[in-house]
Amino acid sequence: MSDRGLLLVLSGPSGVGKGTVCKALRESMPDLVYSVSATTRSPRAGEVEGVNYFFTSKEDFRRMIEQDELLEWAEYVGNYYGTPRKFVEETLDSGRDVILEIEVQGALQVKKKFPQGIFLFLAPPDLAELENRIVGRGTESEETIRHRMEMARTEIELMDQYDYVVVNDQIECACSRIQSIITAEHLKKERQIHKFRKWLKEVE
Numbered sequence: 375m376s377d378r379g380l381l382l383v384l385s386g387p388s389g390v391g392k393g394t395v396c397k398a399l400r401e402s403m404p405d406l407v408y409s410v411s412a413t414t415r416s417p418r419a420g421e422v423e424g425v426n427y428f429f430t431s432k433e434d435f436r437r438m439i440e441q442d443e444l445l446e447w448a449e450y451v452g453n454y455y456g457t458p459r460k461f462v463e464e465t466l467d468s469g470r471d472v473i474l475e476i477e478v479q480g481a482l483q484v485k486k487k488f489p490q491g492i493f494l495f496l497a498p499p500d501l502a503e504l505e506n507r508i509v510g511r512g513t514e515s516e517e518t519i520r521h522r523m524e525m526a527r528t529e530i531e532l533m534d535q536y537d538y539v540v541v542n543d544q545i546e547c548a549c550s551r552i553q554s555i556i557t558a559e560h561l562k563k564e565r566q567i568h569k570f571r572k573w574l575k576e577v578e
């Protein structure tokens with residue numbers, strides 16, 4: 375039993391609002407550390423290297439896979455996305471909580487390797503609203519939107535593999551639901567550590 379930080383995995387279909395909710399959450403919980411992913415996708419207008427993503431060539435991404443530098447990775451709608459392992463492990467070891475904002479295939483890989491993580495599925499109020507949000511963001515071509523919506527139907531079927539499903543109806547509500555979950559998980563962990571220390575004393 376250790377005092378490592380909590381690993382939080384925020385996942386869900388494209389356009390549901392993961393990035394938006396995660397930003398609001400980090401503003402209200404400034405100690406929460408965001409894991410910046412690597413991707414082979416091209417930057418969108420306004421995206422900054424090392425802040426939004428580490429923008430990487432396919433060749434470098436393959437090298438990272440071969441050298442086991444990624445905690446998880448997935449091919450999603452024609453691009454690769456992955457979580458740099460070392461940063462996550464070092465941050466958790468330092469006792470701080472880390473949040474990953476990743477798609478579903480990757481989240482389920484993390485769950486296998488790291489079952490003590492907290493897995494949150496951010497769900498849209500309904501599919502029509504999800505499509506409105508992806509279209510409204512104005513970053514994707516019609517073909518990519520179609521492909522991401524197809525992925526969304528499969529992803530939503532996997533939501534019962536998560537610890538929590540949080541509906542993103544309103545940003546502030548979704549954010550405060552996640553904050554309550556994090557607080558409850560911290561209390562749970564403290565109780566477990568307390569019980570473990572008590573047990574250690576008894577066997578000493």
Ligand SMILES: Nc1ncnc2c1ncn2[C@@H]1O[C@H](COP(=O)(O)OP(=O)(O)OP(=O)(O)O)[C@@H](O)[C@H]1O
Pocket residue numbers: 386387388389390391392393394395507508510511542543544545
């Ligand atoms: N609760 C909400 N109500 C209305 N619009 C929202 C809500 N949450 C997010 N949005 C809007 O939906 C769009 C998609 O949000 P966002 O980019 O955060 O989604 P995402 O899940 O991170 O997408 P992706 O997986 O493609 O990166 C944005 O334009 C955002 O402003």
Ligand SMILES: Nc1nc2c(ncn2[C@@H]2O[C@H](COP(=O)(O)O)[C@@H](O)[C@H]2O)c(=O)[nH]1
Pocket residue numbers: 386387388392411412415446447448450455456457475476477478479480481
């Ligand atoms: N499996 C992973 N998925 C990731 C990671 N970083 C981001 N993502 C997810 O990919 C899709 C598409 O992202 P976009 O920025 O092109 O819209 C989205 O669901 C992201 O959350 C990662 O490291 N691993």
